[in-house]
Amino acid sequence: MAGESTGKKKKTGMKSFIGGTILTDERISRQFPFVVMLAMFGLALIMNRNWSEKTIRQIGDMQKELEALRSEHATISARLMDASRPSEVAKKVNEAGIGLKEPVKPPRKLVVEDN
Template identity: 65%
Template sequence: MAEKSKNSKKKGGMKPFLGGTILTDERVTRQLPFLFLLAFFALVLITNRNWSERTIRQIEVLQDTLEELRSESITLSAKLMDASRPSEVVEKVTESGIGLEEPTRPPRKIKVQKK
């Protein structure tokens, strides 16, 4: 008789799992809060990973844009330096026919005497 009571207490196998009676077992119901906590942590982990990957993609796009703008800035700066040379300015003025001439005398300081 002792052997039958031991066997009746031991409910193993697939039958309780497939039948759904395992969910009513006291050992499983005591662990439900812990299982919910684990599910919550898994959800937080997935959300955090998704957010970080999206942020990394945005950083890469911004870095590409920054490199393009930096190279454009360097190109425009070089063109401006080339266009602002005195020889280029004189050439542009003569081409436009404004009638301005390059000064041949160096600039002088004008002194005004007070009475």
């Protein structure tokens, strides 16, 4: 009859799958490179997702740390501005007992003439 192959067709069923004989079937072994390629793509996809999630977690941690450092910077900057006011400096000098006094006269410019 036309269209029938002269070779014997094997049935691939559950028995051949469990027994392991399905791996020796030519139809299955021809698809092996394709299956390996799919497995490699799957592995690359999983690795990419894990890397992305790790990076996103690191970005979140860095943002939290950045906010903490910004608030610390604002606090220290405010303290420094408060401590560097002339009245605060004079108060600290008096408390330290250094013996310096605030100038009563405004500063003058010294001019040195070359002879």
